[in-house]
Amino acid sequence: MPVTGVLFDFSGTLLRSESVSDWLRASLEVCDTELPEPGFSRLAGELAAAGALPGGPKPAVVPPHLVEVWAARDTSAAHHRAAYTGLARGVELPDPRLSDALYERHMEPAAWRPYPDAAEVLGALRERGLGIAVVSNIGWDLRPVVRAHGLGTFVDAYALSYEHGVQKPDARLFRVGCEALGLHPGDVLMVGDDRHADGGAADLGCAVHFVDPAPAAERPDALRKVLDLVDRADQADRYEPCGPRGPDSSAHRPGERH
Helix, strand or coil, X not given: CCCCEEEECCECCCEEECCHHHHHHHHHHHCCCCCCCCHHHHHHHHHHHHCCCCCCCCCCCCCHHHHHHHHCHHHCHHHHHHHHHXXXXXXXXXXXXXXXXXXXXXXXXXXXXXXXXXXXXXXXXXXXXXXXXXXXXXXXXXXXXXXXXXXXHHCCEEEEHHHHCCCCCCHHHHHHHHHHHCCCHHXXXXXXXXXXXXXXXXXXXXXXXXXXXXXXXXCCCCCHHHXXXXXXXHHHHHHCCCCCCCCCCCEECCCCCC
């Protein structure tokens, strides 16, 4: 069966957040706060361990008072802010304004880097006539970030968890993406970096392909595999009508969780 649409995760798939050090440095500047070494490195390490950077490292431990809001963090803007500012406040900060400054910083276009092949791959999919949607667990409107990095022109629709009150791996969010494209899930490929969250698309009937959420500079061409999968699925549909169809084993069909 040919692939006629592709759903992409945002963070770790199309774009990657800046480093914890860069995030902290930019936020300190906003607060007009200086933090020389070794205090800067210590604080950056503690924030990383706390998981306070959305799109960055996961928390080593979620504090008991944040467990509930952390579990539902992507279902609303309020939960998302409370979860991440709460994690930041669990670290000894040099300025009480810093927790909010850190949160605001991560929503700025400058805090994100597109993967080097993102525009190329999205453009090639558009040339092939495929529908493209971004399906993301997130607590804020990422559209301005996508547009600022030149990718918005390729995206037909967005399914953002906080706008629908449901987060991946719940199949309902993937359904929103498919319906926005006017496509049946069986004709859609989901591309993401989280095997648990993004793998939920398989429950809806989508094929799923995973990429490594490495820093942007360390993952120059992983998204190009998506073009191979789409083209091979199309060729299989045209030339093997009686045989196995669909992308190869790296794009898992429903029920094939790997």
